[in-house]
Each structure stands twice: as C-alpha cells, then as structure tokens.
Amino acid sequence: MAAVEEEEMGSSCSWRTRGAAELLLRGLLLCALAAGSGWCNSVERKIYIPLNRTATCVRLMNATHQIGCQSSMNGDTGVIHVVEKQEDVQWVLSEGPHPPYIVLLDGELFTRDMMDQLKESSRVSGVAVAIAKPSPANGFSPGSKCPNDGFGVYSSTYGSKFAHCKNMEWNPLGNGLFYEDFRFPIFLLQDENETQVIKQCYQAYNLPRNGSAPQYPLCAMQLFSHMHAVTSTVTCMRRTSLQSTFSINPEVICDPLSDYNVWSTLKPINISSKLNSTEKVIMVATRIDSHSMFWNVAPGAESAVASFVTHLAAAEALHKAPDLQTLSKNIMFTFFQGESFDYIGSSRMAYDMQKNKFPVRLENIDCFLELGQIALRHSSVLWMHTDPLSQRNLSVQLGEMVAALKNSASGTQVEVQEVGSSQALPPSSFQRFLRLREIPGVVLADHNTSFQNRYYQSIYDTAENIRLEYPSPMSPEEALEYVTKTAESLAEVATVVARALYQLAEGSGNASAIQADPRTVTRMLYGFLVRTNNSWFQSIIRPDLKGILENEPTPYYIAVSKPVNATYFVHYVLANLTGTVTNLTKEQCSNSDGDLYEYAWVQGPQDPNSTTSSRLPFCVRSTVHLTSASSPAFELRDWGSTEYSTWTESRWKELHARIFLVASKQLEIVTLIVGIIILIVSFVATYFINSKADVLFATPRDSGAVAY
Ligand SMILES: *[C@@H]1O[C@H](CO)[C@@H](O)[C@H](O)[C@H]1NC(C)=O
Ligand SMILES: *[C@@H]1O[C@H](CO)[C@@H](O)[C@H](O)[C@H]1NC(C)=O
Ligand SMILES: *[C@@H]1O[C@H](CO)[C@@H](O)[C@H](O)[C@H]1NC(C)=O
Ligand SMILES: *[C@@H]1O[C@H](CO)[C@@H](O)[C@H](O)[C@H]1NC(C)=O
Ligand SMILES: *[C@@H]1O[C@H](CO)[C@@H](O)[C@H](O)[C@H]1NC(C)=O
Ligand SMILES: *[C@@H]1O[C@H](CO)[C@@H](O)[C@H](O)[C@H]1NC(C)=O
Ligand SMILES: *[C@@H]1O[C@H](CO)[C@@H](O)[C@H](O)[C@H]1NC(C)=O
Ligand SMILES: *[C@@H]1O[C@H](CO)[C@@H](O)[C@H](O)[C@H]1NC(C)=O
Ligand SMILES: *[C@@H]1O[C@H](CO)[C@@H](O)[C@H](O)[C@H]1NC(C)=O
Ligand SMILES: *[C@@H]1O[C@H](CO)[C@@H](O)[C@H](O)[C@H]1NC(C)=O
Ligand SMILES: *[C@@H]1O[C@H](CO)[C@@H](O)[C@H](O)[C@H]1NC(C)=O
Secondary structure, eight states: HHHHHHHHHHHHSSSOOOOHHHHHHHHHHHHHHHSSSSSSHHHHTTOEEEEEEEEEOOOOSSSSOOBBBBOOOEEEEEEEEESSSSHHHHHIIIIOOOOOOEEEEEEESSSSHHHHHHHTTTEEEEEEOOOOOOOOTTTOOOOOOSSSSSSOOOSSOOOOOGGGGOOSOTTTOOOOGGBBBBSSSSSEOOOOHHHHHHHHHHHTTOOOOOOOOOOOSEEEEEEEOOOOOOOOOHHHHHHHHHHHHHHHSSSOOEEOEEEEEEEEEOOOTTTTOOOTTTEEEEEEEEEEOOOOOSSOOOOOIIIHHHHHHHHHHHHHHHHTTTTTTSSSSSSEEEEEETTTSSEEEHHHHHHHHHHHHHSSSSEEEEEEEEOOEEEEEEEETTEOOTTTTTTTHHHHHHHHHHHHHHHTTSSSOEEEEOTTTOOOSOTHHHHHHHHHHHOEEEEEEOSSOOSSTTTTTTTTTTTGGGTTOOOOOOOOHHHHHHHHHHHHHHHHHHHHHHHHHHHHOOSSSGGGGGGOOOHHHHHHHHHHHHHHHHHHHHHHOOOGGGGGOOSSSSOOOOOSSSOOOHHHHHHHHHHHHHHEEEEEOHHHHHHHOOSSOOOEEEEOOOOOSSSOOOBBBEEEOOOOOOEEEEHHHHHTOTOOSSSOOEEEEEOOOOOOOEEEEEHHHHHHHHHHHHHHHHHHHHHHHHHHHHTHHHHOOOOOOSSOOOOO
C-alpha cells in the first residue's frame, strides 16, 4: 500500500481523481484558464489522505486547571516539517518561510525541552508524534514526579515532612507533559507505515531544494481535536448543571471520569446488609487503570496489569485452599479504577465505607495489603513499604504482617525486605483508607526508593516493558498456554501473597500447600497485554460482550463510559478463577442474582463435537461485585474539592487527522474567484434554461394515467 501511495505522490499530475464533480469541473476550468502555468496540477492534487491509526491528546480538567490539547473549531492546518534531530527544529522556529508548521516529531525527541520550545513559538500549529521503536532508551513518563500529589495521606497535618514527595521523588523521570495545557493539537502516530507515508510526502514536496526554500504545492497536515469545555471542572460542571435545570435537551460539555471498582470476598457476604463490627476483613488491593498523554492509550503493563494479574492469581490460589470455612477472618479482593487520577476508585470506596453505604465498614478492616508495581524486581527482592507514622501505634499488627510475608516467602524464589522506617508510603490506594482510620497496611513493590518503571503512565509501558516474550513463530493458541519467565516470576509473588493472606486470616491448615498456577498467570498476561480475543476470554465472558474482544490488548484508561472493557475483563476473569460452575439454565441464571452471590451466563468453550462454531454456555456463580468508582466530589457536587478527585473529560465532536497538498494563498484566492464566477454563470444559465424549458424540452403530450 505504501508503494502505491508513494507513486501517487511522486508523479505530478496523476493523483487519484476522487470525489466531487464540482471539484473536477473547477480544476478543469482553471486548467483551461491558466493553461500551461501548471496550476491545474495542484488543484487536482488537493485530495485528502486520512490518517487511520492515530491517538489524540484531549482536554481534561480538575478543580482549578485545564490540561491537554485542542485544535480550533475547523481543525488546525500546517505545512509538515519532519524533526528527526534536535537541529531540525530551527527551520520550524525561525527559518522556514511557510508558517505555521505542523511538526512531525520522532518519538525520541518528544521531550519536555522540545515541547517547551514548540509551545513558545507562534509558528507551530500542531505536533504529530511518531511512536519510538524501540522505546526511548532514557525512559519516558509524561506523568508527574510526585503522582497524585495532595490526594494521599501526607499533608501539612499528617506527616508534613513527607508531603509533596519531600522525602522521596517517586517518579524522577516524570516530565509533567501530561499536566501541561497546550494551545495546539498533539496526535500520536501509532503505525510506522502511516508515518512513512507522511515522510514520503514531506520528502517529495517540502525538503529545501539546493538550499532555497521549497515551492508550492507543499505537503500539509490538518488535525481536528476541538474541545467543547474550557477552564476547569468547576466552570464546566456548573454550566452543565445549569443547563440541565433549565433545558430539556441539556448540552453536556464535560463528564466526570468514572467507572466501577471490582471486588469479591473469599467467603460470601450479604451485600444488602452491613457486616457486624466483630467481623474482620483483610483487604487486598490493586489498581486496574493507567493513562498516557493520549486518549484511550494506556497499556499500563507494569503500572497496573502485572499487579492485578498477580492479585487475581493469588485469589485463585486461596479459593482452592481446602479449609476455607475455618478461616476466622474474611478476605476481600479489591480492584480499583481511576487511581491514576487522584485515587478515584479507592477514595469512593473509603467514602462509601465511612458513610455506611458499603457492606464492609472501615472498622471491619483488619489489615490492608496492596500490590504496587511488582514486575521489575532486582534479584527477586520485593519491598514492603509501610507508613512510618502509624508504626508507633500499630507496631504489633504491622509486625505480624511483615512476619507473615517473610514467612511465606521462605522456600520460594522471592525475597521480601523491609524498607527503612523513615520513608513514606509510595503513591497507593491504601493511603485513602489511612486518611480515615489507622489501619495496619503494607504496600508491596519492586522498588525500594523511586520507581523501577522507566515508562510510568506512558505509551511505552507495554508487554515489552515487563519483558513478556514469546518464541517467534507461535499461533495465538500456543502463545496463550506458553508459560513465560514473567509469568513464572509473578506466580511466585502470587504464591507468597496468598500464603501470607492465609496466615493472616488465621487459617489452620498448611499454608505451604497453597500455590499459584503459572499457567493461569501466563494466560492472563497474554489476554490482558497481547490479545483479548483468545479462546479463554471468549469462553468466560457473557455472550452479549463478545464484541469487546479484539486481536490486541485493551486500553486501561478509565474513561467516562462505563464500565470500560478492561473492567469487564477483570470482572469475568475473577469470576472464572474464584467462582463455581452451576447447572442452572439460562433463565434461572439471570434471575438468581442475590445478596450473597452474583450469577453470570457465560459463552463457554467451543463445542468439540459440533462442526459449526457453536458453544456450550453455562452459569457461573461467584462473589464478584461491581461498585461505583466515581469521585465523591461529584456525589457531593463539590466540584472545587481538594479532598477528592475532580477530573473531568471534555466532550468533542471529532478527532481525526489527514494530510494533503496545499497550494499557495494566491492560487487559492484565484480558485475561489473562478469558483464564484462559475457559480454566477451557472445560476444565469439555469435561470435561462428554466424559463425556456417548455421550448427546450418539449415532449409529446402524455395520454391518460402514467406511472410516476
Ligand atoms: C489541577 O491540576 C494542575 C495541573 O496538574 C495542578 O497544578 C493543580 O494543583 C490541580 N488542582 C487541584 C485542585 O488539584
Ligand atoms: C507495514 O508495511 C509492511 C510492508 O508493506 C508490512 O509488512 C507491515 O505489516 C506493515 N506494518 C503495519 C503495522 O501495518
Ligand atoms: C487510511 O484509510 C483510507 C481508506 O482505507 C486509505 O485510503 C488511506 O490511504 C489510509 N491512510 C493511510 C495514511 O494509509
Ligand atoms: C540543484 O542545482 C543543480 C545545479 O545548479 C541543478 O542541476 C539541479 O537541477 C537543482 N535541483 C533542483 C531540485 O532544483
Ligand atoms: C441479607 O440482608 C438482608 C437485609 O438485612 C436480608 O433481608 C436478607 O435476608 C439477607 N440475605 C441473606 C441471604 O441472608
Ligand atoms: C496513636 O494513638 C494515639 C492514641 O489513640 C493517638 O492520639 C495518636 O494520634 C496516634 N498516632 C498517630 C500517628 O496516629
Ligand atoms: C470496547 O471494545 C469495543 C470493541 O472493540 C470498542 O468499540 C470500544 O470502543 C471499547 N470501549 C472502550 C471504552 O475502549
Ligand atoms: C476473534 O477470534 C476468532 C477466532 O478465534 C475470530 O473468528 C474472530 O473474528 C476474532 N474477532 C475479532 C474481533 O477479531
Ligand atoms: C473457567 O475457565 C475454564 C477454561 O475455560 C473452564 O474450564 C472453567 O470451567 C471455568 N470456571 C468457571 C468457574 O467459570
Ligand atoms: C443440578 O440441578 C438439580 C436440580 O435442578 C439438582 O438436584 C442437582 O443437585 C444439581 N447438580 C449439581 C451437580 O449441582
Ligand atoms: C461428544 O461426543 C462424544 C462421543 O459421541 C460424547 O461422549 C460427548 O459427550 C460429546 N460431547 C459433548 C460436549 O457433547
């Protein structure tokens, strides 16, 4: 395809003659008028090539700021300039004679310095970033150096010396680009072949020839990402709420980021009532979500997926333990959504617990174990982070947790170590619970000090980042079952976690019999990070959801439509791993949801005896539930909240990009004038023809009734 494209661009007058007859007519007439001048070429060539594989930086807002990017209402256009080396940008900033420019930036050069230069210049009307392959060697993280600053537990009143990451900069590579407000659009080019098409167009038309500036026509790009909302969540939500009061058809311009948390318990609990205050629950938590600078691009392999996969594997291992009913404490598996945006999911659950709107109350929480980023361990060491302030009051319980983890790790490949007690907790959901009550808790992570992850919350935090590798010629079904090194190592962690939980829940049996299954882990890693459309995911989801399966990984951005696909996947994987197959019929299944259990009718495996692709569906009973992950700030209509997340996403009409050849301004004016003349001439002609129609189109008189 690329070759065809090249030929079309290279040869001067043979561009595709797509489209409107009017355009053709205009072009022909212009050719006739300006015969020999060569103008006709450029008019004919003014044909658009859409870019099909792009992602867009959009506008988000919090209580006080807007971040992200936008184009003007009708899209921003600029002459393309390719920047492959630092020096190339001078052409855009000062030398080039045809501003404004749209910069095609190589992934390696997408840095804070470069973007600051482009932002300063009025000669830039947009940026297209080509994804770097391999990932940038120096790391890349558009997030902040201190993630979720101000929304954790440390503040001027609690551990002020730890507030604002004074004690430890967790994400030193964070360049903060995500939190900048750009006045121009930024698009990500995800497909190298499309990037090549653009570069070929650039080379054919825009390269300076023999030292002198290139001549029209030039290769240009147009980016559409106009955003409806401006300023801040406060402004936008107030406007939206005013509208919905006074208008029948309110025009919504922004939506709160929100979704659902997924949770389940080892022993079923009645979700229509509240637990007794004597009942103890151990909370296990991870986050589901991540983000990058681009809308709905959030691979989150190390920052979310590896951790929740380990969590799921631990849940499966525990459910297989024989004497579960003897455990004196219950265990709750919790998967939070929206944690990357100032802890949306955990702040909502903690709030619900505090307000008695959740079956589990804060007092029921016995202890809290969170899996932070865990896939990039150095010599297999896993670090236990604790809150230095609650150390004094909770030393006994914390000691128990630490001992249980150390104990469970003995005899495995994993070594767990304590972090120095003068260090704050890393950014974690646990902090939102610690804000409300002193709870003993441990956050497990692969880093002692700052993150190991060099691509935190970026487009490069992919399967590659956690070294998920498959021997090359392998069919999807083979890859699904192939146990990778990463899967083995995460299964070890899951084993340690499951055993520790069993001990903490006072299980009387032999904890060392509990073992996470590397085959389950590898299937999950493949499903969540490589291809959701695999035979296992196909068999465990509801038939009406089969449309969300794709031959690529799913994004882990929280978004505003709910639930997002990632939430569904976590839900149904958890139900498969911890639920039981029942012999209920489809009707019984859909009517069975009760206080203790949730029932799901799933597609089931392919029927091996059938020649058609029919499936053998069945009903799964589990304790998996969804609960709102929408910030309490919106519940309370406190849109300027500094306690709860206030992130909203602007609405937009269209997000797309295209390239084409532009003619000079003079030519465009000539074209316009000619067009107007033609229009007038054709009006006159039409009027004339119309008025003489009976003469011109005289037809024999019809006899009788005629079909219309
Ligand atoms: C909103 O985001 C901006 C940009 O990251 C930040 O400077 C500001 O403190 C945030 N406001 C609140 C209330 O969190
Ligand atoms: C790019 O083009 C090459 C050759 O035409 C093709 O083999 C490759 O699969 C294409 N890559 C993508 C991502 O489409
Ligand atoms: C995008 O898709 C359209 C229609 O399939 C195709 O004509 C166009 O060439 C594609 N764009 C690029 C840059 O390949
Ligand atoms: C560049 O200059 C050389 C020598 O002056 C000339 O032969 C050549 O055609 C020029 N190339 C272009 C693209 O103008
Ligand atoms: C759950 O609690 C509700 C309210 O207390 C009660 O009506 C219901 O019977 C309970 N369900 C079960 C299965 O115990
Ligand atoms: C420890 O407990 C005491 C008494 O209950 C309380 O006053 C103090 O605030 C607690 N310490 C911390 C760090 O919360
Ligand atoms: C979920 O998957 C479907 C099908 O692939 C896709 O059209 C939809 O946009 C996805 N939803 C989100 C929120 O990504
Ligand atoms: C998913 O995979 C099946 C084969 O296992 C295939 O028939 C189907 O078309 C795929 N779906 C998508 C969306 O690619
Ligand atoms: C989970 O999935 C496996 C493989 O598809 C299947 O054999 C098993 O019965 C499922 N279990 C439940 C509880 O759905
Ligand atoms: C299947 O359902 C019947 C009644 O519908 C019940 O008696 C039987 O115990 C069930 N079998 C299993 C294996 O659950
Ligand atoms: C497939 O056919 C075999 C042999 O006829 C039979 O024993 C088995 O139960 C069938 N399996 C299903 C799922 O129908």
